[in-house]
Amino acid sequence: xxxxxxxxxxxxxxxxxxxxxxxxxxxxxxxxxxxxxxxxxxxxxxxxxxxxxxxxxxxxxxxxxxxxxxxxxxxxxxxxxxxxxxxxxxxxxxxxxxxxxxxxxxxxxxxxxxxxxxxxxxxxxxxxxxxxxxxxxxxxxxxxxxxxxxxxxxxxxxxxxxxxxxxxxxxxxxxxxxxxxxxxxxxxxxxxxxxxxxxxxxxxxxxxxxxxxxxxxxxxxxxxxxxxxxxxxxxxxxxxxxxxxxxxxxxxxxxxxxxxxxxxxxxxxxxxxxxxxxxxxxxxxxxxxxxxxxxxxxxxxxxxxxxxxxxxxxxxxxxxxxxxxxxxxxxxxxxxxxxxxxxxxxxxxxxxxxxxxxxxxxxxxxxxxxxxxxxxxxxxxxxxxxxxxxxxxxxxxxxxxxxxxxxxxxxxxxxxxxxxxxxxxxxxxxxxxxxxxxxxxxxxxxxxxxxxxxxxxxxxxxxxxxxxxxxxxxxxx
Numbered sequence: 001x002x003x004x005x006x007x008x009x010x011x012x013x014x015x016x017x018x019x020x021x022x023x024x025x026x027x028x029x030x031x032x033x034x035x036x037x038x039x040x041x042x043x044x045x046x047x048x049x050x051x052x053x054x055x056x057x058x059x060x061x062x063x064x065x066x067x068x069x070x071x072x073x074x075x076x077x078x079x080x081x082x083x084x085x086x087x088x089x090x091x092x093x094x095x096x097x098x099x100x101x102x103x104x105x106x107x108x109x110x111x112x113x114x115x116x117x118x119x120x121x122x123x124x125x126x127x128x129x130x131x132x133x134x135x136x137x138x139x140x141x142x143x144x145x146x147x148x149x150x151x152x153x154x155x156x157x158x159x160x161x162x163x164x165x166x167x168x169x170x171x172x173x174x175x176x177x178x179x180x181x182x183x184x185x186x187x188x189x190x191x192x193x194x195x196x197x198x199x200x201x202x203x204x205x206x207x208x209x210x211x212x213x214x215x216x217x218x219x220x221x222x223x224x225x226x227x228x229x230x231x232x233x234x235x236x237x238x239x240x241x242x243x244x245x246x247x248x249x250x251x252x253x254x255x256x257x258x259x260x261x262x263x264x265x266x267x268x269x270x271x272x273x274x275x276x277x278x279x280x281x282x283x284x285x286x287x288x289x290x291x292x293x294x295x296x297x298x299x300x301x302x303x304x305x306x307x308x309x310x311x312x313x314x315x316x317x318x319x320x321x322x323x324x325x326x327x328x329x330x331x332x333x334x335x336x337x338x339x340x341x342x343x344x345x346x347x348x349x350x351x352x353x354x355x356x357x358x359x360x361x362x363x364x365x366x367x368x369x370x371x372x373x374x375x376x377x378x379x380x381x382x383x384x385x386x387x388x389x390x391x392x393x394x395x396x397x398x399x400x401x402x403x404x405x406x407x408x409x410x411x412x413x414x415x416x417x418x419x420x421x422x423x424x425x426x427x428x429x430x431x432x433x434x435x436x437x438x439x440x441x442x443x444x445x446x447x448x449x450x451x452x453x454x455x456x457x458x459x460x461x462x463x464x465x466x467x468x469x470x471x472x473x474x475x476x477x
Contacts, residue, residue, distance in 0.1 A: 035070040038386065049297070055083060114143050133418055220256060244273075
């Protein structure tokens with residue numbers, strides 16, 4: 001499926017480029033090759049092409065006008081941004097990079113990182129101070145090796161107080177020291193007198209190249225006489241399908257009757273991988289539409305239906321044939337994560353636990369400065385690449401993910417507590433415990449979990465110091 005679709009895309013790309021740009025001479029490319037690539041790629045692939053007048057096929061009367069237009073932009077990045085449709089509200093996701101090798105590595109789960117993911121919060125007692133909350137620690141990263149744990153807090157780096165001005169910069173170096181602290185609410189419910197008290201623990205962290213396994217946790221829990229599968233999956237990484245199939249093989253052999261799928265920190269990835277996971281969760285819908293990708297007006301021939309499958313390249317899928325699933329989400333759950341929920345919803349009951357997802361229904365793909373926008377033959381003089389939105393992902397009922405995100409099921413709204421994150425995979429971790437309480441049909445347990453005290457502070461960003469799967473979104477493949 002994957003090879004056929006890519007071949008079709010590249011052939012059509014070559015055809016369109018030949019017909020649309022045959023009258024443009026080489027001088028344009030020589031004078032502004034990267035910007036020329038940016039405009040051509042966006043003109044051909046961009047999902048919102050019809051909304052951007054500068055991308056119209058008849059925008060330029062001649063080569064000179066086109067060349068002058070390109071030269072009016074001082075950088076490829078500025079040109080690219082000028083071609084984005086409603087950056088703040090609609091297209092928040094298209095990107096341009098000047099190092100596609102690093103981008104490719106990130107999408108494969110390879111990253112330069114110390115293995116710690118954090119969220120910055122504004123400190124209520126200060127107009128300027130910020131602290132970081134550690135939410136995820138990779139088992140084979142430097143942070144884990146040096147004892148950093150989920151739930152740790154630090155308000156200083158290298159002895160310098162973190163502020164609204166410097167919070168993005170203090171974690172940029174390849175090596176830095178975090179000064180761990182304790183959150184002090186001073187015995188009052190108000191946050192205006194809260195402080196971060198240094199606890200004397202200083203940890204120097206170093207970044208290095210790390211390959212993340214997207215299958216973060218998988219386990220079988222016994223709850224109320226039922227075997228419950230738990231899978232925390234942090235990225236729909238192409239190539240992880242066989243490992244997922246092994247996990248589901250274990251679920252099948254353990255007679256798993258319920259499944260909790262943890263996508264709270266999963267920003268997306270391959271649609272193909274998503275389709276296989278959906279097929280493992282179910283199994284009774286082989287051949288039916290899981291998700292549709294709909295392209296711009298020039299590329300309607302590329303519209304594609306992803307179908308529920310029963311094998312991966314001839315290897316039989318291990319499927320649970322479930323009619324109900326629990327999915328854990330946060331504002332970090334995006335793209336393919338949302339596509340999985342949206343694609344399953346017409347077929348089975350999806351109980352969504354947590355907060356609204358990101359709200360990204362669109363798919364993207366990386367394009368290079370080559371004759372057909374493929375990786376082979378990319379211009380050796382630079383490493384720029386684009387990853388624009390190119391298609392809308394919709395389910396079999398033609399429903400897309402709203403821009404405000406998918407909303408948790410009624411009664412299952414829950415935001416992670418800053419001071420009580422819990423241990424991922426532990427039955428008492430609040431979000432997992434909510435699912436298990438419902439499986440036990442215990443409304444009292446659900447009520448107690450949701451009643452836990454909640455510290456309300458402003459997030460400075462949804463996530464920062466991102467781990468490997470943070471870029472990529474939903475990849476059309």
